[in-house]
Amino acid sequence: MKTYFFLYLLISTSLQAGNFKSPDSIVSILFCGDVTLANHFENHVGNNTVYPFEKIPWFDDADLTMINLENPLTSRGSAVDKKFTFRALPVYAKMLATSGIDIVTLGNNHIYDFGSQGLFDTIDYLRKENIYYVGAGRNNSEARHPVIFFRKGLKIAFLGFYGTHKHSDSYPAQIDSAGTALRQLNLIEQDIRKIRNDVDLIIVNFHWGTEKATKPGDDQIAFAHNVIDFGADMIIGHHPHVLQGIEKYKNKIIAYSLGNFIFGGNSRPEYTTALLKTKISKNSLNAEVIPLKVTYWQPEKLEGNAGKAVVDSVKKLSQSFKKSIF
Template identity: 35%
Template sequence: TITFVGDIMLARRPGEYLAMGEDPFAGVADVLTRSDLTVGNLECVVSTVGEPVPKWFNFRCHPRVVPVLARYFDAVSVANNHSGDYGKEAFAEQLRLLREGGVAYFGGGMNFAEAHRPLILEQGGLKIALLGYNNVELRSYEAGPDTPGLAWLEPDQLAADVRAAKEQADIVVVYPHWGYDYMFWHAEDQAELARIAIDNGADLVVGNHPHVTQPVEIYKDRLIAYSLGNFVFDDFLDVGPDLAEPARTSWVLTVTVGRDGIRHWETRVARTDDRGFPQWIEGAASPCSDGAPEDGYLCYP
């Protein structure tokens, strides 16, 4: 089994509580530790260096988060619109700290080739390839031929990367950071990119960034989860009352895989508490599981 979660932001309020010794994942540890592999999107740059890039929000988290991540996650994506918030030196330091701390990463590297190289994880005799991408501001965060950065989401490059990964692995997962903040329905370009990934061999597409959940769709018998929402975050402090509750809610997606692809999937509902830490919602029915989709969609926000 592989469990995927939404955006993990360990700066600001969540980081303050973590610094006091509190575990941000304790409330959902049962599912995270039970899965064979657990994957999330690290929505802050782990670093002590650099200056903030001019933009609305900058998220930098302390290196103390690395052992906490290592306790629960096998891999994290560094392809998002905050991994470059403190410049190239900070991004490079993050890669080093994650590597030294035993947290595998994907979607970024010390150059373009590394950023687009799949992370291959082996479990139960299967090889699972993870590809991470971002297409949300700023393009300057992208890796260059000889400079560190993230993988930018471009259709032709996505297709080529997926085809190459399929030659190396049994299962290919594409993990894009895309879409628009607080939109409950995915944009057309998200659907187009997801279809490109699947048309070229991806078995699963798991999206993040909108800060709310978005629909789950079946396309060519493959699963597309457009947005899992906020997993660890405190942006309910930044939005109005109409968005505060949706910003607290996320889906945790668990899939069972085999050589023939995704065999089973289900989601659970988590809600962030006032620390920005996820907790299971007692009695909440799974919003989405495998079965006959209606109009191609299995569930809606």
């Protein structure tokens, strides 16, 4: 929400802000899944930038809202050599901003679909609309940078990562070249420890896992636990395109996959999904699953028994963990 003061910064920037409130103040953050504003989405929506979000005006009631933006915003560049490539109209950056989205993760396998030119344009259009980003950048330093918001007396940091050297489509950023921030354990540990003493909450986004898998792999679970042990408070996962369980580990939250939110790469016009609503204070961290139905790439809250069924499905998927949010 742009009515608050927030700061986009590298670690070396000093942390200072006014408008601090009681330590008991509650900060609400909404986390949504994969968003691709291309292909079938563009064919249906065109330039109607009001339509996609008009049934979820409560985005603007949250203190922060985050999505996984899984396409470049550009009309330039050439597609890289891969099976599926996406790009979206630059005007959609304004649509995201007016809908109430504050921050996106670009650390995914489609942000580089139109090369460095597509990524550069995306960054420029997001900045123009005061939307902040993590997980990719013009170089490795920018890709790994945290974004820190001040909300109601809390300093909340976001990081994003995608891919390893084994991923052929991860296009990792280098010292002097654009790309994504590698999901490499020792680097993530460094990035978390750099800011741990300066912030109240650290939220880490991962693009990982297997498409269509309803459960995370054992390697993901171990990886997530390590990252929590390093000092992260919450992990938000993307990529499988389906919902997965939500673990509570050492009283921290791990949402392994939030599925699709608005995914224009899929020709299926109707589906159910969910978002994660978190409520945070200096002394507590709570989350709930908000069920959604999406009709022709327009999400809205799913009420009644149908909504309960979505929540129950995530609850069931969470039963394999020693502890969950349910």
